[in-house]
Amino acid sequence: MSNDKPIEGHRALQWVPIAGIALATPFLVWFGIGDSPLFAEYRFGPYEVGPESGFLVGGTAAIVAAVSVAVLVSRTRRGVGGGSWAVAWLLVVAGTLGASGWRIGTSSYSGADIGGPVVLLIAPLLIAWNLVGAVWIAWIIGRWRLRWTWLATAFAVLVAPMLYAVMSALTAYDAAAGLITAKQYAEVQVGHTRSAVHEMLGREGSDEFAVLDFAPVPPGLLCDYYVEVDAKAAPLPQASQFCFLGGVLVSKDASVGEPFAK
Numbered sequence: 005m006s007n008d009k010p011i012e013g014h015r016a017l018q019w020v021p022i023a024g025i026a027l028a029t030p031f032l033v034w035f036g037i038g039d040s041p042l043f044a045e046y047r048f049g050p051y052e053v054g055p056e057s058g059f060l061v062g063g064t065a066a067i068v069a070a071v072s073v074a075v076l077v078s079r080t081r082r083g084v085g086g087g088s089w090a091v092a093w094l095l096v097v098a099g100t101l102g103a104s105g106w107r108i109g110t111s112s113y114s115g116a117d118i119g120g121p122v123v124l125l126i127a128p129l130l131i132a133w134n135l136v137g138a139v140w141i142a143w144i145i146g147r148w149r150l151r152w153t154w155l156a157t158a159f160a161v162l163v164a165p166m167l168y169a170v171m172s173a174l175t176a177y178d179a180a181a182g183l184i185t186a187k188q189y190a191e192v193q194v195g196h197t198r199s200a201v202h203e204m205l206g207r208e209g210s211d212e213f214a215v216l217d218f219a220p221v222p223p224g225l226l227c228d229y230y231v232e233v234d235a236k237a238a239p240l241p242q243a244s245q246f247c248f249l250g251g252v253l254v255s256k257d258a259s260v261g262e263p264f265a266k
Contacts, residue, residue: 017146018085022092024072028065029099030106035062037104040111047120048174049110087145094138098131102167105131109171128167135160182209184230189244189258196253198228201246205230208246218245218259225249 035058041050053061076092079085105127108120136157143153184205192201202208208228221227227247245257 016085017091017142018076018079018088021072021076021079022088022095024068025076025092026095026099028069028072029096030103031061031065032069033100033103034107035059035065037107040107043112043114045113045117046111046178047109047113047117047124048171048178050112051110087141091138091142091145094134094141098134098138101127101131101134105167109174124171128164131167132161132164135163181207182230183233184244185233189230189232189256192246192253192256194253194255198226198248198251198253201228201248201253205246218243218257221247225254 039050039052076085076088080089105124108123111120113120139153139156139160142148143150188205192204196204209230225247226249227245230244230246232242232244242258245255245259246253247255247257
């Protein structure tokens with residue numbers, strides 16, 4: 005039998021429901037796990053998503069997953085595409101690992117964190133392994149051209165180093181968040197828009213940059229926090245607070261105190 009023609013009948017892969025299940029799984033798992041904002045330290049991020057958007061993502065993923073599973077069940081009961089479940093399962097495992105790893109990477113932690121980095125070290129390898137397995141099971145069932153199988157395998161293997169590169173880039177990106185110089189602080193003036201301040205100072209740091217002797221933020225104000233690069237290694241680093249009303253800077257303040265305390 006030639007490898008160039010797909011096998012028809014009950015062995016044929018059902019790509020539409022498989023794709024629906026594979027795409028919905030990571031978003032559904034991501035939503036199910038939720039945020040973990042308990043401590044001050046983060047590996048990278050956090051990249052917060054508002055409650056409304058989060059429920060929209062989770063709800064849409066749940067609908068897509070339910071419809072895809074129902075379609076695959078229906079076709080399997082008619083004796084079509086039974087082998088599709090094996091491919092779908094491996095993709096579900098890969099998507100679950102990816103979403104779980106993302107939540108672990110953007111979760112907060114305290115003290116000596118060992119489990120999180122171990123998971124982030126192993127997860128990309130397991131994801132790549134499951135993707136390779138899905139490719140070759142799909143080839144056994146569908147019998148498409150072998151050269152496409154090898155190309156898909158190469159891509160699946162490269163997923164692991166790509167994920168490591170993404171995590172490294174995110175870690176480096178967040179390491180510089182919220183760090184400014186005294187000159188940058190002086191250049192920001194009341195009346196600047198928040199977008200203009202971000203262009204001048206870069207991305208704001210965590211709210212945990214706030215120090216004890218900042219006054220409570222009045223209702224309606226949105227405040228961003230930074231720490232001076234030159235002062236960060238000193239016993240009492242200087243933190244800066246920039247407060248906005250309607251997207252316009254209305255006040256700025258600098259205070260010396262213990263950082264990372266609310």
